[in-house]
Amino acid sequence: MGARPSFPIVSIPRERIVIVTGGNTGLGYEISKWIAVMGATVIIACRSEERARQAIERMQKEYEVLKGEMKDKHELAVYDKLAVEFMPLNLISMQSTLDFVQSFKSSGRKLHILICNAGIGMAPFERTADGFEKMLQVNYLGHFVMVAKLLPIMRTSGEDCRMLFMSSDGHRSCRFNINTINYDGQPDKFGRLDYYGRTKLYQIMQMHCLVRRLKNTNVTINSSHPGIVETEINRNFEDSFFWNTIFFGGTKLIGKMKTPIEGATSIINAAVNPALTGVNGIYYYDCKSSYTTGTARNEQKQEALWEKTLELLKDHITTEELNILEGRT
Ligand SMILES: NC(=O)c1ccc[n+]([C@@H]2O[C@H](COP(=O)([O-])OP(=O)(O)OC[C@H]3O[C@@H](n4cnc5c(N)ncnc54)[C@H](OP(=O)(O)O)[C@@H]3O)[C@@H](O)[C@H]2O)c1
Numbered sequence: 001m002g003a004r005p006s007f008p009i010v011s012i013p014r015e016r017i018v019i020v021t022g023g024n025t026g027l028g029y030e031i032s033k034w035i036a037v038m039g040a041t042v043i044i045a046c047r048s049e050e051r052a053r054q055a056i057e058r059m060q061k062e063y064e065v066l067k068g069e070m071k072d073k074h075e076l077a078v079y080d081k082l083a084v085e086f087m088p089l090n091l092i093s094m095q096s097t098l099d100f101v102q103s104f105k106s107s108g109r110k111l112h113i114l115i116c117n118a119g120i121g122m123a124p125f126e127r128t129a130d131g132f133e134k135m136l137q138v139n140y141l142g143h144f145v146m147v148a149k150l151l152p153i154m155r156t157s158g159e160d161c162r163m164l165f166m167s168s169d170g171h172r173s174c175r176f177n178i179n180t181i182n183y184d185g186q187p188d189k190f191g192r193l194d195y196y197g198r199t200k201l202y203q204i205m206q207m208h209c210l211v212r213r214l215k216n217t218n219v220t221i222n223s224s225h226p227g228i229v230e231t232e233i234n235r236n237f238e239d240s241f242f243w244n245t246i247f248f249g250g251t252k253l254i255g256k257m258k259t260p261i262e263g264a265t266s267i268i269n270a271a272v273n274p275a276l277t278g279v280n281g282i283y284y285y286d287c288k289s290s291y292t293t294g295t296a297r298n299e300q301k302q303e304a305l306w307e308k309t310l311e312l313l314k315d316h317i318t319t320e321e322l323n324i325l326e327g328r329t
Contacts, residue, residue: 005262005287007269009074012040014083017109017157018271019150021045021089021143022118024055026231027166030264031115033059035271036082037066045089045100045118052086059084091118091142094130094316101149110157111150113271116143116203117166122237125183125190132312133183133190139199144206144309148317152324154219160277163210164267165223167283171201176295178304182312192237204283204292205302206309211281213327222270224284226263228256 012035023032023044036042036059046052063082071078087103090096104111119139126134132141147163154161174197181198183190203223210221228251237243251257266284270276282289283296295301310317323329 005265005269007034007265007287008273009070009076010038010272010274011074011076012038012272014039014041014079015110016040016112018042018113018115019045019104019111020115020117021091021146023084024048024051026233026260027226027229027264027267028115028117029055029059030261031117031267031271032084033062033082034261034264034268035113036084037063037070037076038272039077039079039083040113041083041085043085043087043104045087047088047090047092047096049086049088056082056084056086089118091138092128092134094137094142094145097142097145098149098316101146104150105153109153111153111161112157113162113164114147114150114154115164115166115267115271116146117164117267118143119166119199119233120236121170121233122192122196122240122243124192125187131182133195135196135199136182139196140202140206141309141313143203145313145316147206147210148313148321148325151219152321155217155324157218159218161219162271163219163221164270165203165207165221166267167203167207167223167225168197168200169225169285170197171204171296172197172293174198174201176201176301178301178308181305181308192240193243201293201296202305202309204296205305207283208281208297208299208302209306210325213325215280215327217327220278220280222279222282222284224266224270225290226266227258227285229258229260229263231260231263 018040020028020032022028024046032042032044089100128137174194207221207223234248266287269287283292
């Protein structure tokens with residue numbers, strides 16, 4: 001029996017700034033809380049202020065208990081409160097995403113860790129006001145814009161900056177067709193599982209494109225599959241008897257369902273473990289490098305996706321940002 005996957009409890013300076021999208025619940029909640037417990041300043045970028053505020057309150061309460069449990073075991077600076085802050089971000093809207101970036105930029109802060117975690121699973125077809133299929137925008141395009149716009153800050157934030165994408169093994173069961181990225185078929189023919197998987201595949205492919213462009217810089221990019229985790233992810237497919245009852249219910253019944261902290265462990269480890277400084281392009285599962293599909297690893301397809309993505313986002317990324325994203329400066 002191998003040891004359970006875990007992350008080291010390390011002391012992180014308060015000046016180290018971390019953004020976690022969707023930090024108010026599920027995997028994002030645990031990621032945000034634990035990184036904050038280690039001392040960093042964590043910004044949870046969320047669409048609901050109320051849910052975010054409740055999450056921060058819960059984190060603070062849990063910290064009170066943890067402080068007592070941890071103080072003799074770890075050399076951690078103990079603070080009165082966790083440094084967790086809320087900033088509004090609704091990835092379904094390009095304007096909200098741009099507003100988030102603008103307001104972070106105007107704070108003048110550095111950015112050391114960006115965790116693209118927020119996501120929706122198997123949502124029925126819906127087109128956003130920006131003209132994109134909803135999961136495509138929330139899970140992939142919105143985060144791509146954040147990466148493009150926050151990378152210039154990360155590039156000047158000092159050593160060891162890390163970007164992490166919460167992907168999924170759902171990327172294994174989808175198709176890849178560069179011409180049907182933004183679904184424009186009949187709504188009732190929309191393949192929710194296929195299109196969810198695609199967004200998660202795109203994140204892995206984006207990681208590889210970024211690794212090629214940013215090698216030998218201060219920024220690394222990695223990704224993870226959390227496992228099948230009991231979070232609120234299934235709220236989007238509560239109407240599906242197969243996925244909700246058979247798949248999720250069955251996984252729970254046979255004891256294979258992970259808790260949020262178990263699912264979050266790989267990303268927390270990738271974000272904080274000093275031994276992983278400089279490590280790039282890994283798809284983690286249970287803190288170990290895991291395999292991805294041939295499509296995910298196919299460089300030609302990755303680059304075709306990159307080009308297509310830039311075409312879709314041409315109105316939202318400036319030439320200066322593009323130069324940094326392409327590793328030209
Ligand atoms: N749970 C699993 O089994 C599993 C497996 C593989 C991958 N994942 C991935 O893990 C990530 C986290 O999911 P989870 O399991 O923790 O699910 P969750 O409990 O449903 O949490 C999802 C988070 O994303 C946020 N979010 C959704 N739409 C958003 C939007 N338009 N703008 C900003 N934030 C938005 C949610 O905010 P609200 O609370 O306001 O809705 C919530 O904070 C997702 O990317 C998911 O694809 C999960």
